[in-house]
Amino acid sequence: MHVHFLDPYRPKISPVHSLDPRVKFVLILAFILCTALTPSAAWPIYILLLSLAVAVEVLSDLGVGYVFKRAMLALPFVLAALPVIFSTAGSPLFSLPLGSWTLTASLPGLERFLSITIKSWISVQAAILLAATTSFPDLLVAMRAVRIPRLLVAVFGLMWRYLFVLVDEALRLLRARAARSGSSGDPKLKTGGSLVWRARVAGGMAGSLFLRGFERSDRIYMAMLSRGYDGEVRSLPLPELTPAHWLVLFFGLSLLMLLLLFSHLLW
Amino acid sequence: MFYSPEPMHIPDGFLSGLVSILLWIISIVVVGYALKRVSKDLGERQVPLMGVLAAAIFAGQMLNFAVAGGTSGHLMGAALATILLGPWAAVLVLTTVVGVQALIFQDGGLLALGANILNMGVIGVAVAYMAYQTIRKLAGERRWGVFFGGLAAGWLSVVIASLAVALELAVSGTSPANVAVPAMAGIHALIGIGEGLITIGALAFVYTVRPDLLRLKSERAVGGAAVWVVGLLLAIGLAIASPLASSHPDGLEWVAEQKGFLDTAQGALYEIIPDYIFPGVANEALATILAGILGTLIVFGAALGLAHLRRSRQTAE
Numbered sequence: 001m002h003v004h005f006l007d008p009y010r011p012k013i014s015p016v017h018s019l020d021p022r023v024k025f026v027l028i029l030a031f032i033l034c035t036a037l038t039p040s041a042a043w044p045i046y047i048l049l050l051s052l053a054v055a056v057e058v059l060s061d062l063g064v065g066y067v068f069k070r071a072m073l074a075l076p077f078v079l080a081a082l083p084v085i086f087s088t089a090g091s092p093l094f095s096l097p098l099g100s101w102t103l104t105a106s107l108p109g110l111e112r113f114l115s116i117t118i119k120s121w122i123s124v125q126a127a128i129l130l131a132a133t134t135s136f137p138d139l140l141v142a143m144r145a146v147r148i149p150r151l152l153v154a155v156f157g158l159m160w161r162y163l164f165v166l167v168d169e170a171l172r173l174l175r176a177r178a179a180r181s182g183s184s185g186d187p188k189l190k191t192g193g194s195l196v197w198r199a200r201v202a203g204g205m206a207g208s209l210f211l212r213g214f215e216r217s218d219r220i221y222m223a224m225l226s227r228g229y230d231g232e233v234r235s236l237p238l239p240e241l242t243p244a245h246w247l248v249l250f251f252g253l254s255l256l257m258l259l260l261l262f263s264h265l266l267w
Numbered sequence: 268m269f270y271s272p273e274p275m276h277i278p279d280g281f282l283s284g285l286v287s288i289l290l291w292i293i294s295i296v297v298v299g300y301a302l303k304r305v306s307k308d309l310g311e312r313q314v315p316l317m318g319v320l321a322a323a324i325f326a327g328q329m330l331n332f333a334v335a336g337g338t339s340g341h342l343m344g345a346a347l348a349t350i351l352l353g354p355w356a357a358v359l360v361l362t363t364v365v366g367v368q369a370l371i372f373q374d375g376g377l378l379a380l381g382a383n384i385l386n387m388g389v390i391g392v393a394v395a396y397m398a399y400q401t402i403r404k405l406a407g408e409r410r411w412g413v414f415f416g417g418l419a420a421g422w423l424s425v426v427i428a429s430l431a432v433a434l435e436l437a438v439s440g441t442s443p444a445n446v447a448v449p450a451m452a453g454i455h456a457l458i459g460i461g462e463g464l465i466t467i468g469a470l471a472f473v474y475t476v477r478p479d480l481l482r483l484k485s486e487r488a489v490g491g492a493a494v495w496v497v498g499l500l501l502a503i504g505l506a507i508a509s510p511l512a513s514s515h516p517d518g519l520e521w522v523a524e525q526k527g528f529l530d531t532a533q534g535a536l537y538e539i540i541p542d543y544i545f546p547g548v549a550n551e552a553l554a555t556i557l558a559g560i561l562g563t564l565i566v567f568g569a570a571l572g573l574a575h576l577r578r579s580r581q582t583a584e
Contacts, residue, residue: 008371032378037284073373074278080442080450081281087443116441120280120376127279127373139370149302151314152359158318159363163325170326196464202332203468206342209330210351210469211476213323220315231311 016060025142028130034256041111045263085109154233279376283439291381301358321363345391346420361388395420397498417470421463429455444512
């Protein structure tokens, strides 16, 4: 079994896929920043931001359902924001008797909680759009364009190249453990040793994975040296952005600025 | 799938804009310095070593073991990377891991990435380094120093990093400190035990196979004293600050109020038109709803139109 399905990139032909990765990267980051800076309870702005995201999803041919489903991934974290309903002062909504305590939910608290949830959901959709419509090499180009140090970009690139190899390695380790470990269908029979023993086995696997990675990096380094690597990361100069791409960038950023301005004017 | 989002990766939307940007700046400074240090120490070996080990840590996070009641423990890897690679290289490896998790798998947000790099890649590493080095020095060259050091580094890095997450959420006004701090600390005190045990297992394996990787080396200690002090300060600071913050939420409320004050100060700047009303509609709430619906229709219409145009052109071809 291989893990190519880990790669969330979905190659398709659409205007969103063919947009220059640098423009896409900057616009998505600006969109997420704009969402974060929108004040709490600015519902119409949230609707606008969501419809913007949905519009791009429709354009990208990914299918809105696909993005919505993947965006559920961040939802468990909402638990962390749940107490804010009860801790924010304001007009009381309802009370929950909890033993000797009574928790009183407030309207501003509920608004805050919903705002956080919606903002998070919209931001995750934007991030999914970026990952699903941009191949990793293109993302590396975008990272170089926003002046992330070349060495760090090279490390990212190498990590991606060997990620699948090492994940395969981890899967083999897991399969080997499963093959060694008999388990009984009888739930009364205890399987495996104590907790510490199980942790030690997993630790041994982690240590061996680490060493295999270490030795692999040695071999890769030797191979790179024999092909003339001298420590310098060389890459082709990035092509100029076409006027059309500048236009998309300009319009996208101004639209987001406008939304942000409105959200602060009205709320 | 294998991928279980952890309570440690903060998604977007949970940190306020100001906090995210501030934490981004701190992370950029630290990672930039680490990059410089590592290229000096490792030279041209840096790229393959860091890249492959980042992949190994990422893959290592899939290795799990059953705990109880269907839950399972697994590795975060900050402590293991710090012990085997030294602090600066570990910062780079974890930055790469957390960065790919956010960019590709949406495990943690992009705007919150600065905070996530800081929590796991900087705080986790500094604290793990401090704990491991202290116990190693106390034990001398004896075997138990490696294992107790690994246990302490694993547990402490997870717990202190989770305290940092709780405080960041509290300062952003997302979760009140008196709930977030005990909850995060409680969950991660348990998760940390798993991390510590796996770290011991991994170190035991490395100790038998490649003991040279675990020797107390003098060259690895270059600049290590500063990291040790920073790790100690972070551990003590966060361990003291968070219970304080959770028992006296006033302090954080004060921060939040100051932030609120900043927001209103900014608001005054924007309020050039004080009584903004949608033209022709007297009711303000109705006006905003109308504006929202109108905007949505325009955006949607444009998108559908474009999609339709494209499809008809494709069928024409």
